[in-house]
Amino acid sequence: MPKRGCPFADAAPLQLKVRVGRKELSHGVCAERYSREIFDLSGATAIACSSCVRAADGKVVCSQCERALCGQCVRTCWGCGAVACALCGLVDCSGVWEKALCTSCAMFEA
Numbered sequence: 001m002p003k004r005g006c007p008f009a010d011a012a013p014l015q016l017k018v019r020v021g022r023k024e025l026s027h028g029v030c031a032e033r034y035s036r037e038i039f040d041l042s043g044a045t046a047i048a049c050s051s052c053v054r055a056a057d058g059k060v061v062c063s064q065c066e067r068a069l070c071g072q073c074v075r076t077c078w079g080c081g082a083v084a085c086a087l088c089g090l091v092d093c094s095g096v097w098e099k100a101l102c103t104s105c106a107m108f109e110a
Contacts, residue, residue: 049073051086064088064103079105 049056050067060069062085075089076082078099090106092099 062088075100077102077105079108 047056047058047068048054049070050062050065051069051073054070054072056068056070058068060071060074060083061067062069063082064084065088067085067087069083069085073086075084075086075091077084077089078092078101080102082102082104084100084102088103090101090103092101092106
C-alpha cells in the first residue's frame with residue numbers, strides 16, 4: 001500500500017532547522033543594540049562573552065574553562081581570587097554578603 005500524500009501540498013511552510021547566530025541576532029528585534037555590542041565599526045566580529053554574548057575585549061578569561069568574559073560577567077572567587085564565569089562560578093547567598101566561589105573552592109565549602 002503506498003504512502004498517503006501530504007494534504008497541505010505546497011501551502012505548508014517548510015520546517016527546516018534555523019541556525020540563530022550573532023549575525024541573525026543583529027537583524028532581529030533588538031537589532032541596533034546587538035549590532036553595537038557584537039560588531040565593531042569596521043564590520044568585523046569581536047570576541048563574544050561566553051555568558052551574555054556581549055562584546056568582550058578578550059583580556060579576561062575564566063580560570064576554569066578559559067572562555068572570554070566581558071566586564072559585567074566577571075566573578076572573582078572569594079576563596080582563591082580566581083576569575084570564574086557564570087557557568088563555572090557559584091554564588092553563595094547563605095551569609096550576610098554574597099560571595100562568588102570557583103568550582104574548586106565550592107567543593108571545600110560544601
